[in-house]
Every structure is written in C-alpha cells, then in structure tokens.
Amino acid sequence: MKANKKRIVLSALSLVLVFCLLAGGTMAWFTDTEKVAGNFSAGILDIEVNPDPENGNFTTTKPMEFKNLRPMLLKNFDKELVEYDEATETFADVNNLENNNQDPENYPEDNLPIYFRPVRVENRGTLPIYIHLGMNATGKEDCTEPVLYGDNKYEIDQDLYKDKPCENTLEDALKIFVYKKDGDTWTRLENINLNKETATSNEKICYDPTDIIGANEEVTYIIGGYLPPEAGNEYQGQHYHGALEVWARQVDQGPYDHGNTGEDPEFITVDVPTTLIDVTVPGTGEIVEENLIIPMKFEKGTTQATSEEVESQIRQFLETYTHEGQAYDYAGSYAPPTFGIVDNGDGTYSADLGETYEILRIDVSPRG
Incomplete structure (x- = not known):
C-alpha cells in the first residue's frame, strides 16, 4: 500500500509540472514593433x-x-x-x-x-x-x-x-x-x-x-x-x-494658351482652394478632402465671381469627382460661394476669398 501511495503522489506532481509548462508556453510568443517615418514635401518650380x-x-x-x-x-x-x-x-x-x-x-x-x-x-x-x-x-x-x-x-x-x-x-x-x-x-x-x-x-x-x-x-x-x-x-x-x-x-x-494673336484667351482659369465637408455626419460634419484645388473658368475680364457661377462649376466638378471610391453631391456652402479674381500678371489668376475665408468650404453629401 505504501508503494501505491508513492506512485499516486508522483503522478500528481507530474501533472502539476505539465500544467505549469503549458501555462508558460501560451505566454512566450515573440513580439516586435517598428515605426516607419512618413515625410511629405511639395515639389518645386524653378x-x-x-x-x-x-x-x-x-x-x-x-x-x-x-x-x-x-x-x-x-x-x-x-x-x-x-x-x-x-x-x-x-x-x-x-x-x-x-x-x-x-x-x-x-x-x-x-x-x-x-x-x-x-x-x-x-x-x-x-x-x-x-x-x-x-x-x-x-x-x-x-x-x-x-x-x-x-x-x-x-x-x-x-x-x-x-x-x-x-x-x-x-x-x-x-x-x-x-x-x-x-x-x-x-x-x-x-x-x-x-x-x-x-x-x-x-x-x-x-x-x-x-x-x-x-x-x-x-x-x-x-x-x-x-x-x-x-x-x-x-x-x-x-x-x-x-x-x-x-x-x-x-x-x-496644360500648356499656356494665349490665342492666335498672343492675347489672353477668351476665358481665364482660376484655381480655387476648397475643402469638402460631408454634412451627413452628425455634429459638425466630417472633412472629405482638404486643400482640394477646383479649376473654374470665367470670361476674360471677370473680377468678381458670382455665387451662381461658382455653384454651377462646383456641381460640374462633383459630377466626375470621387474620393476613395465615393461620389458626392453638392449640399450647400458654409458662406456664399463667391470670391474676387486677381490677375497675377504672369498668365495665371487667383481667387481672393477675403480675410475671413482663406479657403472655400463646400458642403457635400454621399451619392447613392
């Protein structure tokens, strides 16, 4: 009987050792973390x-x-x-x-x-x-x-x-x-x-x-x-x-185009800085894309873009615009979408949005 008791105790101790090894094994996976820097730089015209x-x-x-x-x-x-x-x-x-x-x-x-x-x-x-x-x-x-x-x-x-x-x-x-x-x-x-x-x-x-x-x-x-x-x-x-x-x-x-007589074209192009806001997101909305440049055309000599002209060209732009596979419809603007047009003197034109609005904010909603 004594011999049997010893065997039982040894067996119990063996089971304890096995469980300890199993517990240790589940916590011994190797792990590692690395960081990759992301640096963004704009191009240069020179x-x-x-x-x-x-x-x-x-x-x-x-x-x-x-x-x-x-x-x-x-x-x-x-x-x-x-x-x-x-x-x-x-x-x-x-x-x-x-x-x-x-x-x-x-x-x-x-x-x-x-x-x-x-x-x-x-x-x-x-x-x-x-x-x-x-x-x-x-x-x-x-x-x-x-x-x-x-x-x-x-x-x-x-x-x-x-x-x-x-x-x-x-x-x-x-x-x-x-x-x-x-x-x-x-x-x-x-x-x-x-x-x-x-x-x-x-x-x-x-x-x-x-x-x-x-x-x-x-x-x-x-x-x-x-x-x-x-x-x-x-x-x-x-x-x-x-x-x-x-x-x-x-x-x-695109190439410069000053017409057959060397004069400015009948229409001028203004690159308008814009931020699109998805207003369907609760709260203040969600930015779809910042600093988006929308090229807009106006008759030569135009110095002030009307809200009707700007809205029409925004709608045209959105007809083919997608962001991460999602298309959007025009849903309004934070302020009247109008601005002054400044001749830079080098064949290009800029949008003067005033001191209050440095960028045109446009409200959109997902299409479909």
Whole structure:
C-alpha cells in the first residue's frame, strides 16, 4: 500500500509540472514593433535662363546683345543662322555672314553683325513644366541714340547733333523671331513675332510650346532680330531694349494658351482652394478632402465671381469627382460661394476669398 501511495503522489506532481509548462508556453510568443517615418514635401518650380550657352554658366542677368542689324530679305536673314556646332558643343558661330556671300573681314571685328542669340532654359526644379516666351519693351535710361540729319534718302549725317536719349525708336520696325531645333536644323516658327509693335494680325506675340520640360532637363531656342527691307534710313543707329520673359507652370494646368494673336484667351482659369465637408455626419460634419484645388473658368475680364457661377462649376466638378471610391453631391456652402479674381500678371489668376475665408468650404453629401 505504501508503494501505491508513492506512485499516486508522483503522478500528481507530474501533472502539476505539465500544467505549469503549458501555462508558460501560451505566454512566450515573440513580439516586435517598428515605426516607419512618413515625410511629405511639395515639389518645386524653378527655371534658369541663359542667353549665352557657350560660356557654360547660367545667368538671367546677362543681356542678349543684337548689333549692326541691317534691312534684308527674310530668306537671306534665315540663311545667316547656322546650326549648333556638335564638334565644339558651342553656338559661337550662330551668325554666319558667309552664308550670304559676305566677307566678315569687311566689318570691324568688334562690330560683326549679330542677328541671332541662343537662349537655354533649364528646369532646375523637381516638377515637369510648360513654359511661355514673351518680349516686353523696357527702354534704357543710360542709353543714347544718334540724331540723324539729312533727307532720309541719300544724305545722312550722324555727327551734326549730339546723341539723344534712347527712345526705343527701332521698336517700330524690328521683328523678333523664335527658332526651334527640328532634327539637325533650326526652323523659324511661323507667324510668331515677339514685338507687339510690328506684329501683324496673323502673328502671335508670344510662344507657348507644348513640349514638356522634365525636371533637370533643358531646352534651347534661338531669338532672331530682323529688320525687313522696308526699314528706311530713319532707323539707322536706333535701338530697341526689351526683356525676354520666360514663365513656367506645372503640367497639370496644360500648356499656356494665349490665342492666335498672343492675347489672353477668351476665358481665364482660376484655381480655387476648397475643402469638402460631408454634412451627413452628425455634429459638425466630417472633412472629405482638404486643400482640394477646383479649376473654374470665367470670361476674360471677370473680377468678381458670382455665387451662381461658382455653384454651377462646383456641381460640374462633383459630377466626375470621387474620393476613395465615393461620389458626392453638392449640399450647400458654409458662406456664399463667391470670391474676387486677381490677375497675377504672369498668365495665371487667383481667387481672393477675403480675410475671413482663406479657403472655400463646400458642403457635400454621399451619392447613392
């Protein structure tokens, strides 16, 4: 009997040990936690313009110098533009008198005609862009032009009077062309004249290329200053001073479009910052999306958007809008959906919502 008692006690102790091991096993799973940082940064629009690519350094302050222009036939003018020199990787010989059978030795070395200047635009930002090229006369206060004396036909005397302050007199005759690389040759873009004063009704006074310039990419155009054969003696020694303006915007907006005449389009686009609020959620509602940009179109010249116009365009926008697979219907607004329209002066327009409302709050309800 004693032996049996010992076996029972041992068995009981064994069961206790087994249960203890099982209990310990259910608590011994390995666990671990890691954190991954989330960093958000906005893109950058940043362009540099270099009117003198052969020196290799970008600068937007060095002027393009065109000098010793002469009236000539357009077909002969185009001939004096030579191609980019692949061997030397330079535009040093972009002007070539010999193409019109003229000897450069007949000109003073420091006053050779320069009708063409390359302009290189580099996208130094992180976003792809569209660009716009335009020219505006600026005048030059520290510059003088000769006062020519004579009958304007046979006799010219430039030493009779002192020079006069520069009045951009050449503006009335000069045409400013844009050339683009087409394969291995440079082609003058038809019906583009950047000088507003001499542009005809079928000439556009700006150039809005449809080519995208990617981040860290660049493009080169050539600007040409042309005097037509009709330019008379009254333009000898006269000047034109202007600023070549290069604008850039993100590709989501599409290429610039200033119409066939170079003027602003019939309609303008205003990017309106908006926050959508789902008002069906009890309490104060729930934000569907913040800082949503809604592009709205208005007739050119509009300075104040009416609530009817804004509401109509919001409804149109919501017809195709979805957020995380959910569509929404217009349900009103926190305040009258109206705003002023501000011309930024660079082809873009902004919504002026006033000091009270920095962003347009729109109430919506889930559709379906």
